Structure formats: structure tokens, C-alpha cells
Amino acid sequence: MAKKQFKAESKKLLDMMVNSIYTNKDIFLRELISNASDAIDKRYYHALSGDNSGMAREDYKIQIVLDKDARTLTVSDNGCGMTDKELESNLGTIARSGSMDFKAGLENKSEVEIIGQFGVGFYSAFMVSDKVTVESRAAGDAEGHRWVSSGADGYTITPCDKAEVGTTVTLHLKEDTDDEKFSRYLDEYKIREIVSKYSDYIRYPIMMDTETEVPVEGDEEKTETVVKPTQLNSMVPLWRKNKNEITKEEYDTFYQSKFYDWEAPLHTIHSKTEGQISYDALLYIPAHAPFDYYTKEFEKGLQLYTNGVLITEKCAELLPDHFSFVKGLVDSADLTLNISRETLQQDHLLKIIAKNLEKKIKSELEKLLKNDREAYEKFFAAFGLQLKFGLYQGYGVHKDVLKDLVMFRSSNEKKLTTLSEYVSRMPEAQTAIYYACGETADKIDLLPQTAAVKRKGFEVLYCTDDVDEFALQMLHEYDGKHFTNICADNLDLETAEEKEALAKENEDAKDLLTFLKDSLDGAVDAVRFTGKLQDHPVCLTSEGMLSLEMEKVLNAMPNANGNAKAQLVLEINREHPVAATLKALYGTDDEKLKKYAKLLYAQSCLISGKPLDDPTAFSALVCELMV
Numbered sequence: 001m002a003k004k005q006f007k008a009e010s011k012k013l014l015d016m017m018v019n020s021i022y023t024n025k026d027i028f029l030r031e032l033i034s035n036a037s038d039a040i041d042k043r044y045y046h047a048l049s050g051d052n053s054g055m056a057r058e059d060y061k062i063q064i065v066l067d068k069d070a071r072t073l074t075v076s077d078n079g080c081g082m083t084d085k086e087l088e089s090n091l092g093t094i095a096r097s098g099s100m101d102f103k104a105g106l107e108n109k110s111e112v113e114i115i116g117q118f119g120v121g122f123y124s125a126f127m128v129s130d131k132v133t134v135e136s137r138a139a140g141d142a143e144g145h146r147w148v149s150s151g152a153d154g155y156t157i158t159p160c161d162k163a164e165v166g167t168t169v170t171l172h173l174k175e176d177t178d179d180e181k182f183s184r185y186l187d188e189y190k191i192r193e194i195v196s197k198y199s200d201y202i203r204y205p206i207m208m209d210t211e212t213e214v215p216v217e218g219d220e221e222k223t224e225t226v227v228k229p230t231q232l233n234s235m236v237p238l239w240r241k242n243k244n245e246i247t248k249e250e251y252d253t254f255y256q257s258k259f260y261d262w263e264a265p266l267h268t269i270h271s272k273t274e275g276q277i278s279y280d281a282l283l284y285i286p287a288h289a290p291f292d293y294y295t296k297e298f299e300k301g302l303q304l305y306t307n308g309v310l311i312t313e314k315c316a317e318l319l320p321d322h323f324s325f326v327k328g329l330v331d332s333a334d335l336t337l338n339i340s341r342e343t344l345q346q347d348h349l350l351k352i353i354a355k356n357l358e359k360k361i362k363s364e365l366e367k368l369l370k371n372d373r374e375a376y377e378k379f380f381a382a383f384g385l386q387l388k389f390g391l392y393q394g395y396g397v398h399k400d401v402l403k404d405l406v407m408f409r410s411s412n413e414k415k416l417t418t419l420s421e422y423v424s425r426m427p428e429a430q431t432a433i434y435y436a437c438g439e440t441a442d443k444i445d446l447l448p449q450t451a452a453v454k455r456k457g458f459e460v461l462y463c464t465d466d467v468d469e470f471a472l473q474m475l476h477e478y479d480g481k482h483f484t485n486i487c488a489d490n491l492d493l494e495t496a497e498e499k500e501a502l503a504k505e506n507e508d509a510k511d512l513l514t515f516l517k518d519s520l521d522g523a524v525d526a527v528r529f530t531g532k533l534q535d536h537p538v539c540l541t542s543e544g545m546l547s548l549e550m551e552k553v554l555n556a557m558p559n560a561n562g563n564a565k566a567q568l569v570l571e572i573n574r575e576h577p578v579a580a581t582l583k584a585l586y587g588t589d590d591e592k593l594k595k596y597a598k599l600l601y602a603q604s605c606l607i608s609g610k611p612l613d614d615p616t617a618f619s620a621l622v623c624e625l626m627v
């Protein structure tokens with residue numbers, strides 16, 4: 001019989017499973033049981049939509065059989081089964097719903113991460129077995145088929161007798177080694193433990209014959225061992241249980257096994273809502289962003305159930321984009337299954353639930369911020385960017401939801417601060433909220449403009465993400481205070497006399513300043529003396545709608561045409577000795593003055609993080625000064 005070969009990615013994954021060092025091998029059983037449960041779901045839905053399988057819901061079950069002599073563990077279901085074609089396409093290749101992500105993510109990942117992130121489905125059977133047999137008969141097929149594989153060298157599919165519709169997966173367990181006793185999976189107790197840990201909420205009974213001690217009839221003193229069919233799972237979905245009956249560990253395990261995360265969630269929200277519409281929601285905030293979170297491949301959504309039966313795996317309507325990181329599920333008896341599952345005519349109900357959930361998530365995050373700063377900062381490190389995008393999106397329509405959840409570093413010890421904390425620290429004389437943009441907090445800290453504002457005793461928000469300034473601009477104001485970019489706007493930090501003196505100085509030096517500006521060939525819109533810089537000779541400031549940072553961000557967009565241009569002003573410190581030098585050179589050595597203008601402009605660019613147009617020319621100029 002000719003062996004068929006696995007598809008390349010499948011083979012890679014299979015090799016990994018066969019040689020697995022993953023310590024938590026128990027999960028293979030969870031995967032097989034989940035597949036069985038999914039298969040029953042499929043058959044049950046078909047039956048609901050008119051395809052008559054002739055079975056009552058109570059007849060569906062999953063059966064586990066342990067055979068110590070044959071060294072096998074068998075998981076059977078009476079679900080939808082698979083045709084020979086389906087055996088081939090489902091088990092011969094990675095058929096996972098997220099298979100594209102999977103392939104993309106496989107490369108630079110460790111085994112633990114892969115299993116943690118994706119779960120590995122059916123192939124995880126090869127972590128514990130050296131041979132796997134799948135006998136399956138699809139509903140509507142007269143005969144069954146047997147798929148057999150001993151691992152990466154391929155598989156065979158042949159017809160076989162199978163009385164019932166459904167699937168039987170038989171694992172021949174690997175031989176025990178000094179390090180690993182695979183025979184533990186032949187132990188009833190171990191199987192009970194795994195099922196109740198991972199598969200307790202499975203909605204169909206998971207049955208196993210177990211040995212039970214019973215009193216001998218007629219002789220109550222003695223007991224004998226009888227074998228009895230036993231149901232291993234409670235079947236009550238976790239979210240249907242009372243909150244006070246659920247431990248943190250149960251919540252965490254449920255999350256990790258259901259949403260394939262190797263790390264426990266940062267925060268769990270379990271709410272039961274009664275009223276206009278009643279539903280249970282079990283929501284989780286992950287402790288870290290999934291690897292594809294900030295890509296367009298990422299799909300948001302919550303699982304949607306009605307009465308414990310899954311309707312949709314990812315219901316996107318239930319989550320706004322700014323909370324797309326939330327995982328979890330909603331179960332509502334007010335929704336109905338029997339309409340089409342895809343074209344749910346229940347939009348308005350979903351909208352109500354979604355609105356409530358948004359409120360709930362917001363208030364839970366606010367609570368976390370208030371009660372557990374460390375956890376909130378961890379959350380913010382993972383998903384803060386998404387909240388800021390949310391502020392920006394839709395021209396700020398979500399600002400009331402998000403404005404108290406965002407944080408920025410600030411000149412206040414470079415720590416994270418919320419806007420309300422910032423405002424609470426504002427001295428009376430301060431009227432605006434100051435911010436500055438740059439690559440890192442350290443770099444912003446060194447800006448001459450930052451020093452000027454700090455000297456006044458005012459705090460500066462440090463915007464280090466591209467989206468920050470756009471988000472603040474959408475917000476426009478917080479608590480009646482406007483946002484002011486200290487590198488863009490007129491800061492109005494001087495007294496009236498200082499302003500007057502400065503205006504006069506600029507007026508007197510008008511010709512010199514025009515000369516300097518012209519020397520820069522249109523790079524800046526104006527050159528001015530300033531009094532705000534103290535020790536720094538120069539700084540670069542922008543005027544008008546577009547700041548330097550926005551220019552940079554806009555021009556870095558995928559189809560930018562380079563048209564975004566900030567209007568720049570080169571500001572020179574009137575008190576710095578260099579100002580005197582410039583004044584002395586004007587009219588006596590214009591050639592030199594021209595070069596100095598270029599040098600000063602280049603310096604202001606370097607300080608503000610704007611790339612030099614011509615670094616070579618700059619270098620040549622500096623050397624000219626040295627020799």
C-alpha cells in the first residue's frame with residue numbers, strides 16, 4: 001500500500017511533535033476531545049438545519065477507552081465524521097483555521113511558543129504516541145475509512161468497516177523511557193484529572209469505564225470492584241457557574257486552553273447581566289500582545305454562544321477596535337440559533353451587548369489603573385498604542401471612552417502619567433498642557449525647548465510613539481486645557497517686558513536675519529532671536545498646522561508623496577556668544593556668515609532629530625573650522 005506524504009508545513013510540525021520536549025504533553029487529550037466536541041457540534045447543527053441524523057441531543061457523546069495490554073488510548077465520538085477526502089485534507093495538511101498565521105509564525109519560534117500560541121490540534125497526539133489510527137465514517141457515507149500514520153514518514157488511507165457515523169482516534173502510546181512514562185496515560189486517574197482540568201466544560205458527556213468499589217450483595221462487609229461507565233466532565237460551562245465557585249486558577253486555565261496563550265491573563269472580567277437582554281460575559285485582558293496584534297492579519301472578536309452552544313467563533317461586532325485586544329465570550333439565551341448562523345438577524349441585540357461590554361471594559365480598566373498600577377502599566381505597555389489609535393480614529397469620537405486610559409511619559413521623572421494626573425500637578429500659572437515629540441524620552445529630555453519649559457516649573461508630556469501627537473490633536477483639550485507642542489507653538493512663557501525687548505532686537509536685526517534665512521536656501525521660513533534658550537545656542541521650531549514630528553510620520557506612510565512639510569523657524573539664543581559673532585560678521589564677512597548659518601541650522605536639525613539634508617557638506621564645514 002503506497003504511503004502518502006504530509007504537506008511540507010505539516011511535516012515540520014509533525015517532526016516537532018514526534019520529538020517534542022514540551023513538558024505539558026497532557027494537552028493532547030484536550031485537543032482530541034475538542035475535535036470530537038466540534039465534530040458533534042457540526043453534526044448537531046446539520047440536524048437542526050433539517051439534515052436529519054435521527055439523533056437526540058442526549059445521544060451524542062465522547063468515549064474514552066484505555067487498553068493496558070494493547071497500550072492504546074482511544075477517543076471516539078459520534079460527530080460528523082470524515083470522508084476519505086476529508087481525512088486526506090484535514091489530517092494530511094495543516095487544516096487549522098488560522099493556518100496562514102500559523103505558517104507565517106512558525107519560523108523563528110520555539111516549540112513552547114508555538115504550542116502555547118497556536119495549540120497544535122490533532123498532531124499533538126504524536127507527542128505521546130508512535131502510531132495513530134483514525135477510523136471515521138461521515139454522515140451519509142455507507143462505509144468508513146482508516147487513516148494510519150507512524151509519524152513524519154507519511155500516512156495511508158484505506159476503507160474499513162465502521163458501524164456508526166463518527167470518528168475513533170486510537171493512539172498507540174510510545175514506550176516508556178527513564179525520563180518519560182507514557183504509560184501514565186493508561187491510568188484512569190490521570191485521564192480523569194486531565195479531563196476535569198481542560199475539558200470540564202465540554203457540552204457533551206465524556207464517558208469512560210472506570211473501576212469502582214461497591215459493597216458485595218448479601219455481604220455488606222466486603223467490597224468488590226466493578227467496572228461502571230462514568231461521566232468525567234461536569235458539562236457546565238465555566239461562565240455559567242457562580243463567580244464565587246470559580247477559582248483564579250480555573251479562570252486562568254480556561255483562558256489559556258481556550259485562547260491558546262502560554263501566559264495567564266492580566267485581568268479577568270466575569271459579568272452576568274439581566275434586563276432588556278440577559279447574558280453572561282467572560283472577558284480576559286491578555287498579559288501580552290499576540291505576535292500579530294499590530295498587523296492587519298489580526299482579527300478581533302469574542303466567541304458568541306447561546307445557551308452554552310457556540311454560534312460564532314469570532315464575533316467582531318462585539319468589540320470596538322480600541323478594545324480589540326480583549327478575548328473571551330458572550331453567552332445569551334436571548335439570541336437564537338435556528339436562524340442562519342452567519343446572517344444573524346440579531347444585530348440590534350448584539351449592538352446593545354457591545355455597548356454594555358465597552359462600558360464594562362472601560363470601567364474595569366479604570367479600576368485596574370486605580371488599584372493596581374503595576375498591572376495597568378503592564379497592560380499599557382502591551383496595548384496602550386491601540387488605545388491611542390482609538391483616540392485618533394473616527395476623528396476622536398471615542399475620546400470620552402479613552403482619554404482617561406491613555407498614559408504618556410513626562411518630564412516628571414520620565415514616568416508614565418495619565419492626563420488627569422498631569423493636570424492635578426499643574427501650577428496655577430500654567431494654562432496649557434505641554435508636550436514634545438521625539439524618539440525617546442531621554443532625547444526629548446535634552447531638547448532646548450524642554451529645558452525652557454521645565455525651568456518655568458511646568459511639566460512636559462513626552463510623545464514617543466508616532467500616533468501620540470495625532471491622538472492629542474484629536475483630543476484637542478483635556479479638562480479645558482489645550483495641548484501645546486513646545487516645539488511648534490508660541491509658548492508665551494515670557495513677561496511683557498521680555499517680549500518687547502525681544503521684538504525690538506528682532507526688528508533691529510531684521511536684515512541680518514533675512515540674510516541668514518536666505519543663506520539656507522528655503523530650508524526654513526524664518527530665522528529669529530529668542531530669549532528662552534538659556535545655555536543652548538539654537539533650536540528648530542515649527543509654525544502652523546504641521547509639526548516636525550507630524551511631517552516625519554506623514555512622510556513615512558506607505559503612499560506618502562513627501563509633500564507634508566512643516567514650516568520651520570530657526571531660533572537663535574540672543575544671549576549666547578554666537579549671537580554676537582553673527583552680528584559682528586554681518587557686513588564684514590558675508591561668506592563666513594553664510595557658512596555659520598548652515599552650521600547652526602544643521603545643529604538645530606541634529607538636536608530635534610531631523611535628518612540632515614546633506615551630512616557630507618556639514619562634515620566638510622565642521623572640518624573647515626578645525627584646520
Ligand code: ADP
Pocket residue numbers: 031035036039077079080081082090091095096097120121122123166167
Ligand atoms: P483544528 O481542530 O484546529 O482545525 P486539528 O489539527 O485538530 O485542527 O484538526 C484538523 C481538522 O480535522 C479539523 O478542523 C476537523 O475538520 C478534522 N477533525 C479532527 N478530528 C476530528 C473528529 N474527531 N471528527 C471530525 N473531524 C475531525
